[in-house]
Amino acid sequence: MSLVVQRSDVSEFRRRFRWIALAMVVLLFVLIGRLFQLQILEGEDNKAIARENIVRRITLATTRGIIRDRNGKVLAASRPSYNLYVVPEKIDMQVVWPRLVEYLGVGVDERARLEALLTNIRASDGPRKSQQILLKEDISRDAVATLRTHDAELPFVDVVPVPVRYYPYEEVGAHALGYMVEVDAEKLSKLRSAGYVEGDRVGATGIERAWESYLRGTRGWEKVLVDAKGRRRSGGEGIIEEPRRVDPIPGRDLRLTLDADIQRAIDKAMRGELAGGVALIDVRTGRIIGLYSKPSYDPNALSGGSGKQVIRDAFRRLYSDPLKPALDKTISGAYPPGSTFKPFTALAALEKGLIDHRQASNCRGALTFGKRTFRCTHVHGPVDLHQGIAESCNVYFYRLAAELGVGMDVIAEMGQRFGLGTKTGLGVNAEAAGRMPTRAWMTLRNKGQFRLGFGLNAAIGQGATTVTVLQLALAYAALANGGTLYQPQIVRAVETSAGTVVQEFAPRVRRQIEVSPENISLVQKALYAGVNSEAGTAFKARVLGVDMAGKTGTAQVSHKLARGAEAERVWYFNREHAWFAGYSPSRAPEVAVVVLVEHGGAGGKHAAPVAFEVVRAYNELARERAPRAGVNNAGHKPKPDRGGAP
């Protein structure tokens, strides 16, 4: 029996039943053919699209390593923060948006700003509008709780936990630690291969930048199921291919040589000064115990969480301040060392055998050389090398240069032996090399003309001679320890998040300076007198119980001309830099300290008291920590390494 039959009494229709049936069969086969195409021929492609629809690979943030001071105090860590992401194109501005801003609890201005941002993106043609964008950073915990409670009402709104860098000591020691910035497009193109993505933060300065590869860790990822509205769903067995998850590897922790309490003490000691830098280093290891630059900034304000506009404003303030808070004055700024350089001139003369240290020279308050008069601070009368250093007699050193033939090259060579005028290689922040000018250099600079007067300036650390605070501290450490110039070290060990030491950096000697112990001893005695003899320039700054040897310095700066309203400012910038460089205790030195007070005036008055205060704090802390002795000394087992350089 055929499926379709016809009857004679409906003659008009006759064969047409068959044609209609045939048409139906044909169309039915068209459908089945299409199903065959979609499910069999293109089945695998469609399965892939279906999987892609519901499986998202989300990045799992890693935890950046913690930076601790030498006693384990946390200097930089990561705190949890929550960012709000939305898909602009999908946000229902009539229903969802008013709810979202209500739950966020933002003010009228903030609401208008966010709404403008969303509207702009929605109106644009770019792909951004259909992608998840960061709408607001670091939303409050209350807002997070409210948003999560009302999750079902807020499709295409996502709250993502993001760790934000946190610096508990805020401004103190900010330059050494550095801060984080969001990686820009240019950097990202270089860093993408290392796993960085848009929105990532990267160390911009200081240890954060230099030790980025250790601190950052490795991201993980996880495949999750999401529905059509982008919401996470559970399950997925058999849908998500293995591996489903790769755990993030947290960044390494760093144990620094810095002492947070010392940093605070330095900050306290510098409270009366506007700008400057202080370095405190262990003369036996080259480890940096304190490294401080003023004015400082709060790295928390720059490192994210507070929103891009806030960060932009903070940067603008940072770079428009005439006191240059962004500059690390201990490493990145080079300054004429002034009289703190005299010990090296003295050593140069002694090493060359050009002078007898007992031979006195008469200081009448000035020395005329050629057509120019080179001045001293006051009339010293007869001055030998010991007094010349202790009382900081310029004329004595002018004579060394002018009459005894201690030329620029000899002075520069001695400075260089002590690491002055050369980058220390600390690797943290852009480092200024400073300068030990030679005769050739001065000739070149002065269009082929060289005057002997240049040498006179060089002898007292003026003119073209410049050093950094850290260089001078290392040089004084070498003076204190008898001639061992250390590689400065700020990172002592790399540790796992569980506290296991992965790599420990032993102190590294940069060079053993070839100077006779007798000559060094002569200088050391003079430095002791500089602080402890009544005529010593730092005598008045002494603090009871602090045994110190050292040298003050008052470095003249090239004067600026005052114009109108800037007069007050120019007055400040025309003042000399105040220096103090020394070490303590004088007989068995542990630490070298260098203080620079930018435009502070006289070194003995402004820099030396700071140095004493810092060393006093160091001694007190050492006493307090006595039962835990060994934490900060060199008494650990050294291991071959790269000396703590990043």
Next chain:
Amino acid sequence: MIRGDVSPRAKDHFDWPLFITAALIAVLGVVNLYSATSVYQGVRAELYISQIYWLVLGGILGGILVAIDYRHLERLGYAIYTFGVFSLILVFIFAKDLRGSKRWIEFGAFRFQPSEFMKIFLVIALAKFLHDDPRSEGRTLKDLLVPALLTGVPALLILKQPDLGTASIHVLVFLMIAALTRVKWKSVLTFVVTVICALPLIWNYVLLDYQKARVTVFLRPEDDILKTGWHAHHSRVAIGNGGLFGNGYMKGTQNQFNFLPDQFSDFPFPVFAEEWGFAGSVLLMLLYGFLCLWSIRIASLAKDRFGAVLGVGCSAILFWHAFINAGMVCGILPVVGVTLPLFSYGGSSVTTMIMCVALLMNVSMRRYSVVPAPDRL
């Protein structure tokens, strides 16, 4: 007065293949609806229970319809049609605006869609017309003017709601019934040329913007997957994701993860195809194929012209619904709101389709019965 009239002979000719096929599709529909709505909570999750109620209610209505000899409808044909057109006019007065369209008339908690029932009323009216106007020679377009008008009036009213899908079904049902009659080739040619020429006018003056957008997306599906093309794109993906044997019952990811909107009304087939694969989809299509072809067989065996046209008309309703729905979810036709017969959720739709099956059953059961005496009509 119309009385129930099921003779013992008619009972003997109960059309089991028709009944079993329709019942099988309806059961599959409920089973599929349970899976399709499992992604919801609350009222929507209980839609499969409502569907069972509708099927039972429709079954009772169908039973009543089977009991009444279909030939009584011939007498009432135009009255029923007029009632249908009147109810379509009422829609514009009483219906609430729902997402930009007015389709439903509400009586308390109960609501129905007159345009769904109008399809059957139109078929009855057309059957009556062709029954009253037998021809042995071929028909011209002029001869089809009245049936065209009978179709055009409700189709335009429905298009105004706007409901392009249902209006199209009316036109397609008319065309299939017209194809049943012997139309002169010249007239067919004239009609085809006229339609082709009228297409730009229809595009510019008849179709609404969203309807045009659906056609555009159909022609260029990659243009707007996130908005207008979402339904079409994701239903194709869901169907394709089914592969040969499917992901298994309630394991269709595109449904479970909400990529298929309206998966209970207009898009239940992708849910089914994703879960049961090519094997299941073809089986369902074959069930529809059998249902429609069996309906044509019923029409061809009908005792009279009215029954024959009624059978073809009902078959056309079932067929075009199935073809357009499956075609649109497969991406061979633009997306228009047309349900899958007996499978999609919806009281009006289910009731209409059961009425179609009941009318076919009616014609089938009475294919051997004597034409009733005039006094019984």
